[in-house]
Amino acid sequence: EAGVTQSPTHLIKTRGQQATLRCSPISGHTSVYWYQQALGLGLQFLLWYDEGEERNRGNFPPRFSGRQFPNYSSELNVNALELEDSALYLCASSLGLAGSSEQFFGPGTRLTVL
């Protein structure tokens, strides 16, 4: 069974540009979560999508947005990139109620903003 996949592996952008990150959940999982892992800051919760809807978001500005498609894959968009957006972005999927089942993580996309 394929795990959570993310693309691209690495992404290099300059300040002010937009970045699009993609995530495909494990087959059968309807929930997708996005996290930002900046150096030394651990994982910060970004967004949660379930059944195509944004269900919850962390303390991030509106320029962090995304969507979930009918096949449950998801995109994370970061507009007006800033240097401090450089981080590893992790996507996770779960069957639904994450607290009652674990989240399965992808390998991440490393975003570098120059």
Place this chain on the structure above:
Amino acid sequence: AQKVTQAQTEISVVEKEDVTLDCVYETRDTTYYLFWYKQPPSGELVFLIRRNSFDEQNEISGRYSWNFQKSTSSFNFTITASQVVDSAVYFCALSEARDNFNKFYFGSGTKLNVKP
């Protein structure tokens, strides 16, 4: 305030030593879940354990054991007879009923170096 605190930023041990990773959490909910994840150098987080707030029994899985104490709001993780392959960053996480358990709060992680 940090909901999950992992005070140990980095720990180095020699193979076969036992090591305990500390995790202290903060919540007002009576129902919550606690997790431990391992992040090897490859970057992909690996789920280790989930514990709900009503189950304070300690758990042992091979060389891994977890000590959950609600009285001190701690959920510590012990690796017995550590091995080089245990070298990774370990994260403790919390999810709360108020968020329907769908918002995870992660600690900042503890980097474990196991030297041969």
